[in-house]
Amino acid sequence: MDEMTTKLYEVEAIRADFPILSREVHGKPLVYLDSAASAQKPRQVMDALMLAYTDTYSNVHRGLHFLSEASTDAYEAVRGSVASFIGAASGDEIVFTSGATMALNLIARCWAEPRLQPGDEILISIAEHHANIVPWQMVAEKTGATVRAFDMGPDGAFVMANLTDMITAKTRIIAIPHVSNVLGTVFPVAEISKVAKQAGALMVVDGCQGVVHMPVNVTSLGCDFYVFSAHKLYGPNGVGVLWGRADILAEMPPYMGGGDMIDRVTIEHSTYADPPVRFEAGTPPIAEVIALGAAVDYVTNIGMEAIRAHEQDILSYAHQRLSSVEGLQLIGTAPGKSGVVSFTMDCAHPHDISTIIDNNGVAIRAGHHCAQPLMDRLDLSSTARASVGVYTTRAEFDVLAESLEKVRRIFG
Secondary structure (H helix, E strand, O other), rough: OOHHHHHHHOHHHHHHHOOOHHOOOOOOOOEEOOOOOOOOOOOHHHHHHHHHHHHOOOOOOOOHHHHHHHHHHHHHHHHHHHHHOOOOHHHHHHHOOOOHHHHHHHHHHHHHHHHOOOOOOOEEEOOOHHHOHHHHHHHHHHHHOEEEOOOOOOOOOHHHHHHHHOOOOOEEEEEOOEEEEOOEOOOOOOHHHHHHHOOOOOOEEOOOOOOOOOOOOOOHOOOOOEEEEEEHHHHOOEEEEEEHHHHHHHHOOOOOOOOEEEEEEEEOOEEEEEHHHHHHHOOHHHHHHHHHHHHHHHHHHHOOOHHHHHHHHHHHHHHHHHHOOOOOEEEOOOOOOEEEEEEEEOOOOOHHHHHHHOOOOOOOOOOOOOHHHHHHHHOOOOOEEEOOOOHHHHHHHHHHHHHHHHHHHHHH
16 A cells, blocks of 8 residues: 555544454454444444434335435435445446345346256356355256356466366356455456357346455446345445346346236236336335445545545555464465455364454454355465454454464464
8 A cells, every 4th residue: 555545544433433343252342253244333323223223214115205215215215325336327227125135136047047048058157156156056947057166276367268168158157256255256257247248148247245345337347247245345234225227227127026026907907017116125224325325425524535445455465464373274365356255274163263363353354254165265264364454453463363362372
């Protein structure tokens, strides 16, 4: 990180926005290194959530009174904010879901299931989160399609040839993460989108670990769908975003039936609203969507380039600091990686590591990280994973390293 960026990025001021970071755990200051699982929330987001309930709460879209119109305006304004945040052409391309998992299932059900034929192929990476595997398996079972996975490089890097060698005339969908939640590998989405287009395949991106760490412009990326969850972007639980190209959304049937997603209903037949409302049956998470808007405003005010520079500095230091711990092996060392540091120790299971360092107030994730095929490929049952956020400091990785030295002393 250059000197000017360091001066502009005031991490202590940012940390002051997150009340939970001032608490202690087991009598020690909290060191929260689990943002990849779910990020902490700034006051600005929690205030927006509470205000939505205490000041303007009412159901949206179907009322003519003041509160309903105020809630509707605030809710719909977030579509525009999110569209601007990710470089979408219009808020009409933003579908609110319960999370990225629902968004991926929606794509599988509403785009893939009506179109796939026996023998068609869905191509994913070996590094997928289960949310970008299981929905494709389910639709493949129904349609007779096949799910295939391409491998990563020995350091966890993306290798284009591994993908292109597996593309055939039957490839209909390519689904990848923007950033691996285990390896931290950043996939070259724009390049892969060009390959997908040449193959005539739909391009789907799980952006959960991407949009939180770097600027995203879906138009420049050239993909067809991009999904992410609010809770990893310092927003509330229970809300996600599905961005899809307008022409593709217009061709898709609804995911669920109910109120709000209809145009006209008779006993014999129903017609459906245009996207995005077509995919938002029932009463939506109104206050949570409004709080998502506050989260987008929060990171936008900091600046995504500034966030990326800060986090890359922390990640580089983390690799350096943890590499000094005896018996520790880093998992995923691709150049330009983002967000996470996964590792194992030769003396202790990741679950034991996490339990012991928790006594020092250090919160990390231990397990397969919903990426069992990748774990099988690495011949591991699990890893320990530390992850960074806007509020992470170098000093926190010093505490982690010191805590891991304690693990070494205990297990020898």
